[in-house]
Amino acid sequence: MKVLVADDDADLRDLIAFTLTQAGYLVIKAGDGPTALKRFEDESPDLIVLDINMPGLSGFQVCEAIRRRSRVPVMMLTVRGEEEDLVRALGLGADDYLNKPFSPRTLLARIKALLLDQSALRGVGNIYADESLWRAKIHPMRIAAKLSPNESRKLRKALREILHEAIALRGSSISDFLDVEGRPGEYQRRHRAYGREAKPCYRCKAPIRRAIVAGRSSYFCPKCQLAPESAKRAAKRRKRVTPRHRAAS
Ligand SMILES: [Zn+2]
16 A cells, blocks of 8 residues: 655654554655645555645645545645634545644554545545535535535535534544544544435435445435436426326326
8 A cells, every 4th residue: 555645844754654664554755745746646646644734735735636636535634723724625625634743553543444444435435525415405416516605605514513523523532532443533423424325314214325426435315415407307307207297288
């Protein structure tokens, strides 16, 4: 497994690289944004650990550029308490985050969890996106479509709430709570959509469905989260040709 570590703090970069190398990962390092992107292109890493504040291009910009062409798991290094950074990072498609400072044990556990998650589900959709979409009652296929201002507002609000809850649950107990499988935090107990295929929706009892959206698994309630306009139009057309309607015309 190849991991790209991008951080402009040489000491932290070396510490992360040392920890990962000891654990058997092949590590590639970058000290600024443009180098991180170049290494990503040249080396095709299996996972990227990305600092936010870097010269040249920020971690946000690097994450955004990577997401345009790849679903490689991205772990953002964030500063505790900077929740706006988290909201932005996860909004740009980062899969997980780690608050600085962190212990080597936590880093390894979280990276392992992320890689397991990805390999098990072949590019899993990120938990926060699925949970936020469920809360905002927005179908996952709609991400690519144009959301109304009201829907965008609802989604932003849901994402913010979800992140605050997730952060609170991982909180300070994170390094104590991690089990040998590296399960991070307690937030997974609160999932309403993610990982709940065929289980009843907490709102309407309809079975949660799993679909592949943009190459990743996405969990949603087919009843609460209405499909995009195109699907709705198709549904309407189907309705129009039901026997009852045909008899009337
Ligand atoms: Zn539902």
